[in-house]
Amino acid sequence: MYREALGEYQTKFHDVKLGLARAMSLNLGQEVSYIENAFSLESGLDVAAMNFYPPNLNSKGTIRLADHTDPGFIISLVQNLDGGLQILTHQGKWVNVHIPPNAILIQVGEHLEVYIIQ
Structure with missing residues (x-):
């Protein structure tokens, strides 16, 4: 059940990423497929990582992952906490980010x- 739901989410989110890439390309003054081609987004070789925020063993009750950056093109975050x-x-x-319930942060x-800064 979860596998099918996650597969469908990944497929639909790929379509969202293509749309965002095209809109961003145009906003950067480039051709519509500029970012899509630069990252080979049509290949479908997207990476999906799912993190469960377990309790931090160094602090009673604290929930967190280690400090990190988010690699990739577009990240979606569904947060149930x-x-x-x-x-x-x-x-x-460090500033807290409020994500409303049932929202997806993009x-x-x-x-x-890095690609745009070059």
Whole structure:
């Protein structure tokens, strides 16, 4: 049951990524398939990682993963906890991100950030 649901989510999210890539390409003043071609998005070789935020053994009751960046092009986050996601500001401060219940957060991954900066 979960396998089928996750497979369907991945397929539908691939379509969302293609649409976002095309819109971003146009907003960058490039041809519509610029990002799609740069990342070979039509290949379908997307990577999906699912993280369960287990309790941090160093702090009673704290839930977290180690500090990390999000690789890839586009990241979707479905969060079933209140809180947990934080972003690091340019000033080096961690800020909590509120994701409403039943929402999916879409964010740009570091590969796109690096590619655009070049």
